[in-house]
Amino acid sequence: MKKNQFIEKLIHGIFLLLGLITVGCVLLITVYLVISGIPAIKEIGFVDFLFGKEWASTASEPKYGILPFILTSIYGTAGAIIIGVPVGFMTAVYLSKMASPKVKSVMQAAVSLLAGIPSVVYGLVGMLVLVPGIRKVFNVPDGASLLAAIIVLAIMILPSIIKMSITALDAVPKEYEDASLALGATPIETYFKVSVPAAKSGIAAAVVLGVGRAIGEAMAVMMVAGNVPNMPDSLFQSVRFLTTAVSSEMSYSSGLQRQALFSIALVLFLFIMLINVTLNFFLKREKE
Amino acid sequence: MSNIITVKDMNLWYGDHQALHNINIEIPEKSITAFIGPSGCGKSTFLKTLNRMNDLIPSVKITGDIRYNDADIFGKDVDVNSLRKEIGMVFQKPNPFPMSIYDNVAYGPRTHGITNKAQLDEIVERALRDAAIWDEVKDRLKKNALGMSGGQQQRLCIARALAVQPKILLMDEPTSALDPISTSRIEELVMELKNKYTIVMVTHNMQQALRVSDNTAFFLLGELVEFGKTDDIFSQPKDKRTEDYITGRFG
Numbered sequence A: 001m002k003k004n005q006f007i008e009k010l011i012h013g014i015f016l017l018l019g020l021i022t023v024g025c026v027l028l029i030t031v032y033l034v035i036s037g038i039p040a041i042k043e044i045g046f047v048d049f050l051f052g053k054e055w056a057s058t059a060s061e062p063k064y065g066i067l068p069f070i071l072t073s074i075y076g077t078a079g080a081i082i083i084g085v086p087v088g089f090m091t092a093v094y095l096s097k098m099a100s101p102k103v104k105s106v107m108q109a110a111v112s113l114l115a116g117i118p119s120v121v122y123g124l125v126g127m128l129v130l131v132p133g134i135r136k137v138f139n140v141p142d143g144a145s146l147l148a149a150i151i152v153l154a155i156m157i158l159p160s161i162i163k164m165s166i167t168a169l170d171a172v173p174k175e176y177e178d179a180s181l182a183l184g185a186t187p188i189e190t191y192f193k194v195s196v197p198a199a200k201s202g203i204a205a206a207v208v209l210g211v212g213r214a215i216g217e218a219m220a221v222m223m224v225a226g227n228v229p230n231m232p233d234s235l236f237q238s239v240r241f242l243t244t245a246v247s248s249e250m251s252y253s254s255g256l257q258r259q260a261l262f263s264i265a266l267v268l269f270l271f272i273m274l275i276n277v278t279l280n281f282f283l284k285r286e287k288e
Numbered sequence B: 001m002s003n004i005i006t007v008k009d010m011n012l013w014y015g016d017h018q019a020l021h022n023i024n025i026e027i028p029e030k031s032i033t034a035f036i037g038p039s040g041c042g043k044s045t046f047l048k049t050l051n052r053m054n055d056l057i058p059s060v061k062i063t064g065d066i067r068y069n070d071a072d073i074f075g076k077d078v079d080v081n082s083l084r085k086e087i088g089m090v091f092q093k094p095n096p097f098p099m100s101i102y103d104n105v106a107y108g109p110r111t112h113g114i115t116n117k118a119q120l121d122e123i124v125e126r127a128l129r130d131a132a133i134w135d136e137v138k139d140r141l142k143k144n145a146l147g148m149s150g151g152q153q154q155r156l157c158i159a160r161a162l163a164v165q166p167k168i169l170l171m172d173e174p175t176s177a178l179d180p181i182s183t184s185r186i187e188e189l190v191m192e193l194k195n196k197y198t199i200v201m202v203t204h205n206m207q208q209a210l211r212v213s214d215n216t217a218f219f220l221l222g223e224l225v226e227f228g229k230t231d232d233i234f235s236q237p238k239d240k241r242t243e244d245y246i247t248g249r250f251g
């Protein structure tokens, strides 16, 4: 009896410890980012840093404005969402509601495969196919651009949007659909007027997850976006994202420049926190 | 009174399993027809055949002839959605949409192209009145329907079915999930409705069949054993199996 209790307690303790390790990691990263990110922001000035239009970290008179990165990340993510969400959403409706079981299983396997491809491969294919393609089709000097990044990101977020939307749509009780069909609504009307609204918070969560993936992606966009710190004035501009701003200068940076990179990481971190909070909000509403 | 539905030599299979054998029945207009029989005998299956909800199950195969107002319901020129608009259905488990009470009732009319607000208001009110639930919900039409009691939800589902102005209302054990008070309200309602609609109702409750229906059909193992005036079926059944069932010696 006593021994059993002791084992219970021991196991409880081990699990608690393991849980705390995760929480500890998050806290550590947060604290570290805040501590190392603040000094540069102070030195450069909050407004100059966030809203400065020029990034010239290695110039004799260096400029540390990250507005180009922030806007690029926002535009790039928004563009990926505008393309990726309708495609992913329609695919999910098709697979969940219309496709035959055979088609559904084949296509779901393909989607899972797409999710498993490492981002460097997306980047590689983007570099070799997409970038030259854009140069030819739009007749621009360099295809490595915001547009190329948007397209690659759109494809990269497809799997998570499709999978989560399918889960949400599959969970819609069949009784709702039967009721709609029995009222004389067509299957398509039923899917869009009953099934989709019933699954809407799950679908919203899928979109937020896609945003999170897109904004955090570094490798693939580094390879196709040109990686030049320009303001994203046009789709064909070579640009640099928040993620790639950190990774591309880290290895040779020093002093204020290095500190500024930490500040960029902090900004990115805050963006992602915001997205997570939004995601949790939708997921909670889904449960209710 | 003329027959609104005529079924001749109808058979139905789920894959290899034959669920209905050689059904013949004529359902009179503006009356209440009750389907009784033990669990698994095919009552729901037959009911769902009448508005072609069985089409949604890929393994189902049907032979024979089913006529609604003398037209073959499986005819080439029949639009299944229009058929289902005319032959409405209320399910065993109340299944309101997760929307407001108003939107639930307005769903059908909207689907069939009515957008005028005043017209919709009128249809919704009439349907809710016909389903004897108007007084209970008139002050909370914008509230989510899932917040209602089971009995209210079922009457809402009846209102939703009535809002598309069907000719026939198929009801699959509409009171099996309800308490006695809600049940008797729905029974009263059904008897009211037969002035305007033809009602076909599956029930496990013998007393209910006796109380409300004009005609009764007794199903057993996928066969229609006996069909006739409710009073005759319950007082002097012709078939021994019917007698055993209604006297409780069976099923």
Ligand SMILES: Nc1ncnc2c1ncn2[C@@H]1O[C@H](COP(=O)(O)OP(=O)(O)OP(=O)(O)O)[C@@H](O)[C@H]1O
Residues within 6 Å of the ligand: B014, B017, B019, B037, B038, B039, B040, B041, B042, B043, B044, B045, B046, B057
């Ligand atoms: N979707 C289905 N696929 C395969 N077989 C089915 C399906 N639905 C019903 N059946 C079978 O058809 C037969 C009749 O079922 P049905 O649901 O019509 O019975 P019921 O008379 O309505 O029973 P209950 O009173 O329990 O509702 C049963 O043997 C059942 O197993």
Ligand SMILES: [Mg+2]
Residues within 6 Å of the ligand: B043, B044, B045, B172
């Ligand atoms: Mg049944």
